Amino acid sequence: EAGVVQSPRYKIIEKKQPVAFWCNPISGHNTLYWYLQNLGQGPELLIRYENEEAVDDSQLPKDRFSAERLKGVDSTLKIQPAELGDSAVYLCASSRTLAGEQFFGPGTRLTVL
Amino acid sequence: DQQVKQNSPSLSVQEGRISILNCDYTNSMFDYFLWYKKYPAEGPTFLISISSIKDKNEDGRFTVFLNKSAKHLSLHIVPSQPGDSAVYFCAAGTGSARQLTFGSGTQLTVLP
Numbered sequence: 001e002a003g004v005v006q007s008p009r010y011k012i013i014e015k016k017q018p019v020a021f022w023c024n025p026i027s028g029h030n031t032l033y034w035y036l037q038n039l040g041q042g043p044e045l046l047i048r049y050e051n052e053e054a055v056d057d058s059q060l061p062k063d064r065f066s067a068e069r070l071k072g073v074d075s076t077l078k079i080q081p082a083e084l085g086d087s088a089v090y091l092c093a094s095s096r097t098l099a100g101e102q103f104f105g106p107g108t109r110l111t112v113l
Numbered sequence: 114d115q116q117v118k119q120n121s122p123s124l125s126v127q128e129g130r131i132s133i134l135n136c137d138y139t140n141s142m143f144d145y146f147l148w149y150k151k152y153p154a155e156g157p158t159f160l161i162s163i164s165s166i167k168d169k170n171e172d173g174r175f176t177v178f179l180n181k182s183a184k185h186l187s188l189h190i191v192p193s194q195p196g197d198s199a200v201y202f203c204a205a206g207t208g209s210a211r212q213l214t215f216g217s218g219t220q221l222t223v224l225p
Contacts, residue, residue: 004156040122042202042215043157056212091156099211104149104156 002026004105006092012111018080021108025073025094032069033102034077035091043091043104049075050098079110087112116140117205119216127224132190134219136203139184143205147213148177148188151200160201161188193223 005024013019025032030051035043046065048056051072060067064083069075079086089107118137126132134148144165149157163170163177163186170177176189190197203216 041217042117042204043213044215045212048212093156095211101159101162102211102213104158106154106156 004092004094004103006090006105006108008108009106010109010111012113013082014113015084016081018078019082019110020079021077021090021092021110023075023077023092023105025075025092026103029094029096029100029103030072031095031098031100032075033093033095034067034075035093035104037089037091037107039088046077055098082110082112084112086110115217116143117203117214117216119203119219121219122217123220123222125222125224126193128195129192132188132193132197132221132223134188134190134201134203134221136186136188136216137184138186138205140205140207140214141184142207143214144208145206145211146177146179146186147204147206148175149202149204149215151202151218157202190221193221195223195225197221198223 032049034046037043047060047067049069067077089109091107093102093104095102147162148160150160151157161172161175161177163179179186200218200220202218204213206213
């Protein structure tokens with residue numbers, strides 16, 4: 001089966017610009033996760049979806065970050081405006097159920113200049 | 114406060130020898146532990162897991178040991194192969210939702 005797809009793979013923007021990341025989970029996976037991975041650190045959960053409902057967004061900086069998962073399939077994570085400290089890898093993962101094994105996409109590496 | 118810690122940022126091992134990667138945790142509520150492997154420019158991939166009701170789980174060359182009293186787990190790779198060179202993340206979860214907390218990773222290099 002196809003894995004988790006993310007695009008773009010790399011993005012370079014200037015600070016204060018908006019940016020969006022897209023994720024297509026594995027077919028049939030109801031749970032979708034967005035993680036942030038800073039250099040030298042492990043992934044940190046930003047938001048988790050069960051179908052189209054955000055069941056845990058406590059770690060999402062809501063002043064500048066937003067996410068949506070329309071129709072419970074693809075998801076988009078947006079940052080507006082981006083700050084220098086947002087430079088990181090943004091990982092998307094999916095699992096068949098809330099307790100299932102998480103499969104990760106390759107990530108989007110964001111550089112904010 | 115880091116709830117999951119991997120204190121060794123890197124480890125080098127000779128091919129054919131044992132690799133031992135360590136992980137410590139502080140949250141007693143964690144009941145499920147996993148190891149992920151990550152190659153450059155790829156996302157982490159699941160390697161092996163263990164429930165808190167067990168103290169050992171084995172899958173081929175990979176064995177995970179859990180010491181609940183010490184809040185410590187380790188991953189043993191025997192024998193180590195050059196293809197095992199990657200960053201290994203320890204992760205811990207709690208409850209049915211399996212929300213994971215990751216460690217900072219250990220870069221394993223297996224020398225031919």
